[in-house]
Amino acid sequence: xxxxxxxxxxxxxxxxxxxxxxxxxxxxxxxxxxxxxxxxxxxxxxxxxxxxxxxxxxxxxxxxxxxxxxxxxxxxxxxxxxxxxxxxxxxxxxxxxxxxxxxxxxxxxxxxxxxxxxxxxxxxxxxxxxxxxxxxxxxxxxxxxxxxxxxxxxxxxxxxxxxxxxxxxxxxxxxxxxxxxxxxxxxxxxxxxxxxxxxxxxxxxxxxxxxxxxxxxxxxxxxxxxxxxxxxxxxxxxxxxxxxxxxxxxxxxxxxxxxxxxxxxxxxxxxxxxxxxxxxxxxxxxxxxxxxxxxxxxxxxxxxxxxxxxxxxxxxxxxxxxxxxxxxxxxxxxxxxxxxxxxxxxxxxxxxxxxxxxxxxxxxxxxxxxxxxxxxxxxxxxxxxxxxxxxxxxxxxxxxxxxxxxxxxxxxxxxxxxxxxxxxxxxxxxxxxxxxxxxxxxxxxxxxxxxxx
Amino acid sequence: xxxxxxxxxxxxxxxxxxxxxxxxxxxxxxxxxxxxxxxxxxxxxxxxxxxxxxxxxxxxxxxxxxxxxxxxxxxxxxxxxxxxxxxxxxxxxxxxxxxxxxxxxxxxxxxxxxxxxxxxxxxxxxxxxxxxxxxxxxxxxxxxxxxxxxxxxxxxxxxxxxxxxxxxxxxxxxx
Numbered sequence: 001x002x003x004x005x006x007x008x009x010x011x012x013x014x015x016x017x018x019x020x021x022x023x024x025x026x027x028x029x030x031x032x033x034x035x036x037x038x039x040x041x042x043x044x045x046x047x048x049x050x051x052x053x054x055x056x057x058x059x060x061x062x063x064x065x066x067x068x069x070x071x072x073x074x075x076x077x078x079x080x081x082x083x084x085x086x087x088x089x090x091x092x093x094x095x096x097x098x099x100x101x102x103x104x105x106x107x108x109x110x111x112x113x114x115x116x117x118x119x120x121x122x123x124x125x126x127x128x129x130x131x132x133x134x135x136x137x138x139x140x141x142x143x144x145x146x147x148x149x150x151x152x153x154x155x156x157x158x159x160x161x162x163x164x165x166x167x168x169x170x171x172x173x174x175x176x177x178x179x180x181x182x183x184x185x186x187x188x189x190x191x192x193x194x195x196x197x198x199x200x201x202x203x204x205x206x207x208x209x210x211x212x213x214x215x216x217x218x219x220x221x222x223x224x225x226x227x228x229x230x231x232x233x234x235x236x237x238x239x240x241x242x243x244x245x246x247x248x249x250x251x252x253x254x255x256x257x258x259x260x261x262x263x264x265x266x267x268x269x270x271x272x273x274x275x276x277x278x279x280x281x282x283x284x285x286x287x288x289x290x291x292x293x294x295x296x297x298x299x300x301x302x303x304x305x306x307x308x309x310x311x312x313x314x315x316x317x318x319x320x321x322x323x324x325x326x327x328x329x330x331x332x333x334x335x336x337x338x339x340x341x342x343x344x345x346x347x348x349x350x351x352x353x354x355x356x357x358x359x360x361x362x363x364x365x366x367x368x369x370x371x372x373x374x375x376x377x378x379x380x381x382x383x384x385x386x387x388x389x390x391x392x393x394x395x396x397x398x399x400x401x402x403x404x405x406x407x408x409x410x411x412x413x414x415x416x417x418x419x420x421x422x423x424x425x426x427x428x429x430x431x432x433x434x435x436x437x438x439x440x441x442x443x444x445x446x447x448x449x450x451x452x453x
Numbered sequence: 454x455x456x457x458x459x460x461x462x463x464x465x466x467x468x469x470x471x472x473x474x475x476x477x478x479x480x481x482x483x484x485x486x487x488x489x490x491x492x493x494x495x496x497x498x499x500x501x502x503x504x505x506x507x508x509x510x511x512x513x514x515x516x517x518x519x520x521x522x523x524x525x526x527x528x529x530x531x532x533x534x535x536x537x538x539x540x541x542x543x544x545x546x547x548x549x550x551x552x553x554x555x556x557x558x559x560x561x562x563x564x565x566x567x568x569x570x571x572x573x574x575x576x577x578x579x580x581x582x583x584x585x586x587x588x589x590x591x592x593x594x595x596x597x598x599x600x601x602x603x604x605x606x607x608x609x610x611x612x613x614x615x616x617x618x619x620x621x622x623x624x625x626x627x628x
Contacts, residue, residue: 017491017592143530152530156539161552168556172563179567182576187491187590199579206571207580210589212501214574215493220506221570225563228512232559239552442592443492446468 010104010448013288017442021187024434027284028188029197032431035283040427047420053413054129061132064410070403071394075411076126077243078385079418082268083123084166084240085261085381088233089269090116091173094180095229098222103448104297106440107289110184111280111430112273113177118425119272120170122418127162129414158242165239169232176225179218182208183439237265244388251331251392254319260312267305267351268381274298274374278367280430289436292365299364302377306355309384313352327397335391339404343387350380457599459626460486461610462585463619465594468494474596474617475500483610486597489589508566508573515565516558523557524550585625597625 015023027033032040056064067074090112097105128134139146141163143153153160185205192198208214241261244252274295281290320332336344354376358364363373395402429435465471471488475497478485485501498505531537532545542549571577589595596619598610607624614622 156549164553164556168560190587190590203578206576207582210489212488439492
């Protein structure tokens with residue numbers, strides 16, 4: 001093992017293995033910083049404001065939303081797809097980049113996987129809450145024996161595929177994340193001084209000591225989990241897209257949806273990873289681990305997936321014209337020039353034009369512009385889902401029933417609730433769990449650190 | 454893991470030195486109890502003579518169970534127990550059953566494998582494994598040799614470890 005003379009080191013600052021333990025465990029062991037406390041207070045505030053709307057939703061029913069007879073699906077499904085999409089980047093980083101042996105994943109995979117888990121919980125909130133009676137969700141959605149005869153759930157329905165896809169995705173991601181955390185929990189356990197922290201992290205570490213036999217099994221498990229998670233993540237967003245694509249609504253009924261949604265998911269997910277990593281890096285002083293090179297590489301993924309999304313938008317439009325179906329053609333003309341033209345324009349600008357700025361090296365290696373563009377992409381991808389959902393149905397088959405969708409305060413409130421939950425959970429994770437995979441970073445110090453120990 | 458009483462514990466600073474040391478110690482006919490490291494060391498299985506883990510094979514079979522269980526259940530539910538015409542299709546039409554079957558296959562393959570991993574490696578909350586040197590989760594590589602399992606004297610093994618690059622050699626006795 002030698003340092004490559006050509007490649008940039010992935011870990012800066014001439015770190016030794018002990019430095020890695022120190023740097024990552026520091027914020028776990030120290031008292032929360034002022035910046036963290038401020039962020040946590042804001043997140044909790046957003047969460048509590050949102051919970052009022054969740055209460056109203058559960059008490060009064062989905063009538064509190066701005067839905068009407070024509071637009072029966074709006075913010076709820078938009079938020080659901082947006083959050084699921086965000087989740088995909090974590091799996092892409094930890095599983096797909098593991099299969100491709102990309103070592104730069106090691107500084108960001110832990111936080112990205114945490115983001116996946118919290119984003120999927122946020123996504124699950126929406127189908128859960130919209131049922132009104134959460135506790136009946138299991139009964140309605142799972143094939144359990146029931147008193148209707150047993151009348152089983154409909155396995156032909158993409159909504160049921162969603163139930164299986166998202167729940168499998170959530171639990172498999174959780175397990176993948178946890179298995180990766182075990183060796184790092186052991187490190188924290190062995191450094192812990194207090195009785196309580198030793199007991200907590202000792203419980204989480206499950207008696208890991210790092211024996212060669214255990215490492216060998218751990219590596220096999222990680223590789224197979226990555227191999228399983230890769231088709232899984234592709235299937236999840238494929239199935240989410242089929243919620244629309246298997247219907248016969250003009251604007252939804254297209255075969256391009258699965259690959260287009262998957263690319264969009266990775267695109268928006270990477271944007272969210274960048275938003276979070278730039279803040280985490282600053283808050284916990286991880287500049288030596290998450291370097292400009294890491295950020296540049298993520299920005300390159302954004303260019304690639306952003307361009308795929310752009311081509312998908314254009315292809316969709318072309319196919320609508322080429323199909324010769326007037327309903328299909330009208331759906332797309334209406335999207336771009338109808339009353340929701342501003343949403344379409346926002347989506348086009350944010351998702352197709354803004355990532356192209358990353359072709360300029362100065363922009364893709366600057367922290368400020370990366371942060372700004374990552375936020376723009378997040379907004380743009382929310383609008384993409386809004387455009388697909390609402391503009392396809394607000395002018396349906398009978399002009400007499402054409403309508404507009406106006407969100408109520410509870411539409412906004414439930415969305416805020418999910419954002420508040422996401423931020424709160426991520427901040428708790430980043431304070432109490434190791435945000436960088438110490439064991440993996442240690443394994444590349446000799447080949448990709450700045451000096452040989 | 455059965456624990457002997459008296460161990461000699463070699464502490465190393467570098468993964469490559471450990472690998473060389475494992476080689477020379479084993480060539481001298483000494484049996485190594487286990488090597489502990491803060492990160493996975495590639496190729497250490499071959500040096501220690503460990504066979505490749507069979508967890509991937511286990512995972513395959515868990516997946517196979519998941520796949521057949523899901524297909525069988527869906528066929529039985531929609532095809533035989535309560536047949537219903539949905540979208541004018543046959544009661545039993547394979548393509549729409551594939552997504553759930555795939556997800557269930559992955560579900561069992563992943564969770565079955567991880568549970569098996571926890572069981573064979575004896576990982577459970579608050580497990581108390583024998584600790585040879587706590588620094589092995591930070592930055593040291595630890596080689597534990599069970600003196601009860603080896604015929605060579607303590608001094609001989611001690612010298613062997615120091616000569617092959619151990620920065621310190623400690624004794625560890627369990628009651």
